[in-house]
Amino acid sequence: MRIGELSERTGTPRRLLRYYEEQSLIIADRSPNGYRDYDEFCVDRVMQIRGLLDAGLPTRIIKQILPCLNKPRTIHFPDATPEMLAALEHERDRMTERVNCLIRNRDAIAEYLDAVRGGNPPSTARTLEPAGTH
Numbered sequence: 001m002r003i004g005e006l007s008e009r010t011g012t013p014r015r016l017l018r019y020y021e022e023q024s025l026i027i028a029d030r031s032p033n034g035y036r037d038y039d040e041f042c043v044d045r046v047m048q049i050r051g052l053l054d055a056g057l058p059t060r061i062i063k064q065i066l067p068c069l070n071k072p073r074t075i076h077f078p079d080a081t082p083e084m085l086a087a088l089e090h091e092r093d094r095m096t097e098r099v100n101c102l103i104r105n106r107d108a109i110a111e112y113l114d115a116v117r118g119g120n121p122p123s124t125a126r127t128l129e130p131a132g133t134h
Helices: 003-010 014-022 041-054 060-067 082-118
Strands: none
Touching: 003 041, 003 060, 014 041, 041 060, 060 082
């Protein structure tokens, strides 16, 4: 598929897709006229990359862990240093904090909606909190 279709299917601007390619996060074949041609696999890969970026991982770490996200999973880190493992543990813990915050905020919104729809005020005064705080 061409870059426009990949952009449309993933909701990712073409500029970002080119950047992902520059960073070797995705690979495109080139047609004789120079147009990029992406494999169907790139749709899922771009969504994985976007999710990891949204979670706060930098592209240098994403590039190293992308092979582990393939199926079947093959874990092979020839350059897995103690520093790299510590960075991944830190990112995992940070993601867990953000997930927990999102769950609390989702529950607070659900409680509010239930109360508004039922005409009853919320039983406890919950406030939404920004992601990353706890």
